[in-house]
Amino acid sequence: MTGHVRAELEVRDLTVEFPSGGYVVRPLSGLSFNADDGELVVVLGPSGCGKTTLLSCLAGLLTPTSGSISFRHNDVGNLTGPALGEYRRYTVGVVFQAFNLIRSLSARANVMAPLRLARLPYKAAAQRADDLLEVVGLSDRAGHRPGQLSGGQQQRVAIARALAHDPPLVVADEPTAHLDYIQVEGVLRLLRQLSVPGRMVLVSTHDDRITNIADRVIELAPHFAAADRAPEEVSLADGEILFEQGDRGDLVYLVNEGEVEIYRVRADGAEEGLAVIGVGNYFGELGPILNLPRSAYARAKGACRLTGYTVRAFRQRFPGTGVAANPAAGSPL
Secondary structure: OOOOOOOOEEEEEEEEEEEEOOEEEEEEEEEEEEEOOOOEEEEEOOOOOOHHHHHHHHOOOOOOOEEEEEEOOEEHHHOOHHHHHHHHHHHEEEEOOOOOOOOOOOHHHHHHHHHHHOOOOHHHHHHHHHHHHHHOOOHHHOOOOHHHOOHHHHHHHHHHHHOOOOOOEEEEEOOOOOOOHHHHHHHHHHHHHHOOOOOEEEEEEOOHHHHHHOOEEEEOOOOHHHOOOOOEEEEEOOOOEEEOOOOOOOOEEEEEEEEEEEEEEEOOOOEEEEEEEOOOOEEOOHHHHHOOOOOOEEEEEEEEEEEEEOHHHHHHHOOOOOOOOOOOOOOOO
């Protein structure tokens, strides 16, 4: 009988909350997944679903509110001080959406920068940079500054820089967002080639076409609009919370008896009332229709009874309705 073999990367119940615009937002809520060595992992979802937040946690740039990230048996969320600095420098390489190259430096000097910061001698850093630029197919552009390079070439330089310390984990945030389809093909082929034993590559994207080259796909926004099942009856006691700000859900609710209050929690913990939904009115349509987290809380105001509809069933029950189609009946979430 063999023992349990841990995955290279284990994310468990990851939740991130932070204040934004005076409110508490939760881009990630209870996320869990595994990934293994040598895999190309695609993190898929629309803008605002938490892709950049997830990659920032994996890179040790953001500390999660709760949950854990384990990479090669190291608890990333608990790293501090020199240990966190070592992790950021030698374990993970980050490819930013906007390239983040230093405009005044050549491609070679941009790749050398993290090596020189780590006090690698100039000659050794230059040789390493030239080797990496050859890997990404830019040896002939080593002396060019970013302004003299195409978007795809700049992204290749950014990838080479992320590989400077030969990290076992590379995270790339929307690496094809600013590229045309010819440049996209080259960058994706390179990322695929970099996913080899000894290195894992995670790529965030909103483009589901990229999933065709992935070993594993992590979807951050479920496709609720296509769900199809019978309506659900829900009974709530006074003060009982139906869903929280930041939750994801697939149901639109119709109030049959009682009332439901809709409110938001501000960054200082205070509640801000938005609406009270009475009998015959619905709420909660924007989240499942647009694949967005709930933007507010829903709490019973006295005992109440609701019917929860999938988006498809909701449209059948209320033909002609849509996003904010009936502001008097709907609600801001």
